[in-house]
Amino acid sequence: MSFISAWCLVIVSLCYTYVVSQLVSKGIGRMILFTPVFLYFFIVPLSLSNIHAVGITAFFISWLANFKLFLFALGRGPLSSNSTPISLPIFLFVSCLPVTIHLSPKPTTSYSHGGSKEGLLYYTIMATLLVLLIKVYEYTTKLPDKAVLTLFAIHIYLFLELTLFATATVVRALSGLELEPQFNKPYLATSLQDFWGRRWNLAVTGILRPTVYEPMVQLLSFLDPNWSRVLAVFATFVVSGLMHELIFFYMGGLMPDWKIMWFFLVHGLCTTVEIAIKRRVNGRWRFPIGVSRVLTFGFLMVTSLWLFMPVFNRGNIFERTLEEYTYAGAGVAEIKTIIASLL
Template identity: 65%
Template sequence: MVSFIEAWSLVMVSLCYTFYIAKLVPKGINRLILIIPVLFIFFIVPFLLSSIHFIGITAFFITWLANFKIILFALGLGPLSSNPRPLSLPIFLAVSCLPIKIQRSPRPPPTSHSHGVRSREGLLKYTIMVALVVLFIKVYDYKTNLPDKALLTLYAIHTWFTLELVLAAAAALVRTMSGLELEPQFNKPYLATSLQDFWGRRWNLMVTGILRPTVYEPIVHVFSFLGPDRSWVPAVYVTFIVSGLMHELMFFYMGRLRPDWKVMWFFLVQAFCTTVEVMIKKTVNNRWTFPTWISRVLTIGFVIGTAKWLFLPAFIQCNIFERGIGEYAAIGEVATRIKKSMITSLYYTT
């Protein structure tokens, strides 16, 4: 906890520096040059931590998302710059270091009935997710009796649930503290009917929203000489490559192991298959499609299948789940000791 507080204090100081630099230096290359030390610090911060949970959260929130947001901010773009008026310092800090994005145009205020229905649905959804994560942790005690493919499937679902819960909690915290309406982090990825739909419109929308202006759109512009029907192809590949590199970096932070590049191959496979899929759709021009339920089964089956083959082994290599479960157990022991101390103190007091 001490290391976590020190690391995030360094993050806050760096973001304050960024905030005030922007008031003195106009957007452009000069501002970006002055912010480069912050980018470097954010790449170093995860090395200051030892907890697998703190490393993962800090690496994703700060080294990846915050760095990309700050680069856009230096150029006058992105979620830190796209609002009608400058953000206040507290909101700037929240949007910089948490996976949230303020909506560009406010939604119409919901009726009390619709708001209550959505609240109950959301509460039920996340309650089920938490219950299943707890169940998975219990099942891992018997993992030696499980087939490898079944265990990797549990890891895949566990990873998805954990990521969605962390992002939802971060967004809810900011919503409660600031009253801002935030864009969703996931859009029911299990309903995806294609790889383009899954990666572009449903899975981890904060990453998609950051990669599009920082990688995809500039690459489309660079290859514009190919024409609008072809310039998107290298842009798709480069976007997936950047995502693969950042994921390899995340695993390096958590495992401190030399990468074997299987994670990068996972994203290259997704890039190739997504490109082929889009080309086929452009060729047939929606004259022929699979039934929706078949498209969903094929899409999710392909993503999970390739993840079990290339992506999820990195979790096993870095021993992430075992270390995480060990930290849960340590927290439980601390909570038990505190409870016993309080009971003992109360007993002797009375």
């Protein structure tokens, strides 16, 4: 009930911003009128206790929706249109969910599964793997801590992929819109730039680009263009790190120890160095694709186990997640029993 109440207020708040946008032109006036919504969206996860509800609300609302509304107040971003204003239902979909409408003809990319049989099979396999992982957790006491964290890292990826796919599917069914995919097989990344820029959680990439990267490039325009872009990339990782720290504060209820921030600082530094080396080499030499994938995946896993994943133990997030799966399983079993008795 708290989750439903919170999201009802979120929808009411978004309707308010939509009405304001019809009455007040873009700029400082609209930004001031949006301020109460910004503040509410930052505190709404604190009203929830379920770990999945907190995580989803913090990501969808406190991060993505706030950033989209910030851009919208300035007349920019996915909620703004230079031609025909979007309708209220589409505004609600795009603002509070991690989806992006195609503003141009649908791209024919290899990862655009859509509703095809291939896509359904792909996500069915992922859902099956997630269920198997949850079953494996029954034996975690017999596994090393690093192995458990590795399994949970895979769990996080599967959960995010399935959640974002399900969200996009519902929006597509309700609105008839074709939506951009959220992941592009990140396990096939050949570099950090490829992983963060073109494969991992593209909703975040799409919102950080206009809110952080592009303004930083303009702000640093007095520098050499290569330097301004490199520094803008690093600044994007800093903002991403801060937002992840905030999300884990919501989920764990603990003051940050800044390991998550260090994870993104390390990756920001390494990604900028990688970009600089690529520009220096200019395609004259590169690792074989297989080697690049192994090195990229290895670096991601080592740094994740070192800096990112331990937060799940520190805030008891891992244990609370398993408890919620247990409660959900018991609830499903009880519903099945009730239905069987009625039949």
